[in-house]
Structure formats: structure tokens, C-alpha cells
Amino acid sequence: MEGTTTPTAPTAETIVHSDANHPAEHSVLSKSNSANSTEKPVKISVILPTNAYFMSGIRDFTMTVVQNMTGFSEQWAFRFQSVVDELTNNAIEFGSAPGQDIKVTFVSQKGKYIEVFVEDTGTGPNKKTAKELATYVEEHKNADPTTITSIRGRGLAQIVAAWTDSLEFKENEKGGITVHVIKNLDEGEAL
Amino acid sequence: MAQVNISFQDIDQAGKMIKLIGFEGQLDETNVDSEAKKIYQVITEMAEPNILLDFAGLEYMNSKSIGYLTDWYSQVTAKNGKIVIARPRANILDILKVVGITQIIDTLENLDEAKAAFSGAAPSEATPAPAAETPVAAASQQAPVNQAPTTPPTA
Numbered sequence: 001m002e003g004t005t006t007p008t009a010p011t012a013e014t015i016v017h018s019d020a021n022h023p024a025e026h027s028v029l030s031k032s033n034s035a036n037s038t039e040k041p042v043k044i045s046v047i048l049p050t051n052a053y054f055m056s057g058i059r060d061f062t063m064t065v066v067q068n069m070t071g072f073s074e075q076w077a078f079r080f081q082s083v084v085d086e087l088t089n090n091a092i093e094f095g096s097a098p099g100q101d102i103k104v105t106f107v108s109q110k111g112k113y114i115e116v117f118v119e120d121t122g123t124g125p126n127k128k129t130a131k132e133l134a135t136y137v138e139e140h141k142n143a144d145p146t147t148i149t150s151i152r153g154r155g156l157a158q159i160v161a162a163w164t165d166s167l168e169f170k171e172n173e174k175g176g177i178t179v180h181v182i183k184n185l186d187e188g189e190a191l
Numbered sequence: 192m193a194q195v196n197i198s199f200q201d202i203d204q205a206g207k208m209i210k211l212i213g214f215e216g217q218l219d220e221t222n223v224d225s226e227a228k229k230i231y232q233v234i235t236e237m238a239e240p241n242i243l244l245d246f247a248g249l250e251y252m253n254s255k256s257i258g259y260l261t262d263w264y265s266q267v268t269a270k271n272g273k274i275v276i277a278r279p280r281a282n283i284l285d286i287l288k289v290v291g292i293t294q295i296i297d298t299l300e301n302l303d304e305a306k307a308a309f310s311g312a313a314p315s316e317a318t319p320a321p322a323a324e325t326p327v328a329a330a331s332q333q334a335p336v337n338q339a340p341t342t343p344p345t346a
Contacts, residue, residue, distance in 0.1 A: 052220040056193045059219075059251065078282035085253055089220050145291025149265060151258030158290045159254055 042069050045105040050096045050124075052089065058104060059085050071111040071190050072183075079163045080114065080183070086155035087118040087179050094128070095120025095176050113184045122176030130169035130177055137161055193217040193251070197229055202243075205310045209241045215248035218256035227259040234263060240272035241309050245302065247278035257290050264296055273297075277305035 044065060048054050062084040066077040084104065091102040105117040128136075133156070140157035148154060161167055166182040195216035202209050210233055218226065234240045242263070252260075267274045276298040279287060287293050299305040 053192050055219050055221060056217060075281070075285065078285065081251070081282075082253070082286055085219065085251075089253065093220070145289075146294050148291075149261060151255060151262055153254075154257055154290050155254035159286065162289050 041107050041109045043105060043107045044069075045103060047101050047103050048088070048092075050092050050098050050100050050102060052092055055085060055089060055092075058088055062106075065106050065108070066114065069106075069110055070108045070114045071185055072114065073189055073191050076163075076183070076189055080116070083160050083163055083181060083183075084116055084118070086160050087116065087181070090156065091118050091120040091124075091177075091179075093124070094126045095122065095124045097121070097123035097125075111185060111190070113182060115180065115182045117178055117180050119172055119174065119178045120176040121174045122172075128177070130171050133169040133177065133179075137167060192221045193219040195222055195226055195249075197226060199229075199233065202306065204241075204306045207241060207309055208237075209243050209306065209309050210237065211243045211245060213245040213248060217251040218249065219251060219253045220255060223253065223256045223259060227256075227263075230259070230263055231266075234266050234270070234272075237272065238270070240267045240270055240274075242267060242272065242274045243305055243309070244274065244276045245278055245305075246276055246280070246283055247302075249280065249283055252283060252286065254290070257286070257292060260292060260296070273309055275299065275305045275308045277302050 046058065046061060048058060059081045062081050063077050066072050066080045067074070070076075072080070088102065088104060096102050100121045100123055102121075103117075103119040105119075107115040107117075137157050140153065141161040143157070145154070145158060148158075156167075160181065164181040164183050166180070168180050170178045170180065172178040193216065195214060195218055198213040198215075200211040200213070202211050212230065212233070230242075233242065244260075264274050274296055276287070276292075276296055278300060279298060284293070284298065287298060292298070297305070297308050299308060
């Protein structure tokens, strides 16, 4: 993972559950044209049914968000498409049962950082604890990628871990997992 | 739901039969399992599979589709065949690099060079795509994409 600084964004609990203490919801369009868009963190949340059918839509949305409200380059917009796609797919496949939802929240201070939270309900078929997930990433993130022969197992530990500065897992109040990633905008990564 | 069109073409490269497989669209969780079967069928049907994957039209691939790619590589090399990737867009090349695919599969920006890679001669150095929206044809001043192919990965 890259970079060492941590943005001064609110904690996960504050961001996810205390909307009254957070900047109001904004549309991408209004924020991209706002004179204040570089000053305050912007938060956008999307709630998806537990169905991979909507994955291409969330990828398109991620591209729009990153390109319009973060200041990251196109390369990083594509990278965050993959990060969000992998996290969302894991939540759909393992975290939330069919018929339930997952929540994807983007928080960004333009020119500084982007955070993404992906919440599931813990009702999926292969529930894991936050500690188990963190251990999995820790054990696999430095693996020689050429030695991985399985079809699965590259998303979280190889792609998400490589393209974020911080990757953490927390149990949430719904009984599921909230995955939280942060990417700081470092030199050479801006538009 | 993601859409992808996969085309198949037999080409003769210096007397060697190559299956050129073109991808147009996106590979993700919604379609990769069914689409991957088409590639497995080609590998099964060819005695010595030589497969050229043309990614010029591939807009997105997720981690599972990369997993299938490594499995195709393993099956092809197990049958003394060869698999080469041609013309990945910048975002596709980026993700192939981060998971180490370019260390095990020849990845070339030029289709003719990719075809020539089956002739036995070492391919000239390849270059990454310049932008996500266009194939890699215009990129000629950048660093090599791939390293020399290695033996198949082991568990």
C-alpha cells in the first residue's frame, strides 16, 4: 500500500451512522460545479440490492465520483473502479443474503483523499469476522502473485490492498462487516 | 449487467495455427463464469493450444476473470501450448501488472508482434497502453510491459 499519511476524515462510525454530524448529501453534479468542493469533505451513499446485476452501474458511478469530486487522475479513477467493484462483489457474494442490501459510501475531500465504506448485513452464506478478514489480507498481501493459481483470491489481498493506503474491517451494528479504505492523493496522482 | 462479445478466428502464423480470441466489453462477476467456458472449450479442442487474446476492446476485467486467465495459462502450457495477450488498454494493463500476470504471460501492445511471439522468436519489448479509451497502438515510447515468460506457477 502506498503513502503514510492519514486524512482527517471522521471515523467510520461517524461517517456511516451520524449523518446529522456530516456534511449534507450532495449530488455529484452539484459538487463538481461547487466553489466549495475543495474545502469540505463530500459524502455520497449508494444502497444496492444484493445482486451482482448492479455491479456495472456502481463501477460507472465510481468513475463519475472519482473524476468529479476527488482530484485523482484517470488512472486512479480506473483503479478505484476495481477497488469498489471487488469490495462490493465480496459484500454481495459473502456478506449479505439475497433480498438484503449493501451500502457503499464515498467520502472525499477534493485534492486530498478518497474514502470508501462498504457495509454488508452479515447474513451471507460465508460470514467472516473482521479479524478473520484482516488476517487474510495480512497473510496474502505480500504473496508472490505468480504463485497464486486459484481463480479466486486476488481481489482483496492483491488489488484492493495494493491500491489503497489503508484497508480495515469493522463489525457494524447490522451484524455485518464494514470495509473501509482510504487513498490519499499523493504527488503524481492528481489530474 | 456487464456485456462482452468474444470472437474467434483461426490464423496461420508461419505454419502454426493460432486461435485469435477478441474481447469487446466488460468481464465481471455477472458474465465471466459463462464466458470463460468458451475459452476452456477452445483449449480442450486444440491438441497444442496457441491462443492469442486480443484485449483491444476489453474495457474492464475483475479479479475472477484474471483468475480464469491464469487457469487458462496453466492448462495451455500443460498441453505445450502458448498464450499471449495483445493490445490491453491502460487500465487493463494496470490491473494485469498489479496481480503479476505480465510476469507470466507475454503481454504485447502490437498485434503483429503478438502473433510473432508464437513463431519462436523472442518478442521485442512491448509498451503499455497510453490511455484507457484507446488501444495501445500509439504507445511506443514507454517502458516494457512484460518480462520473459516463466514456467507455470505452482501452488
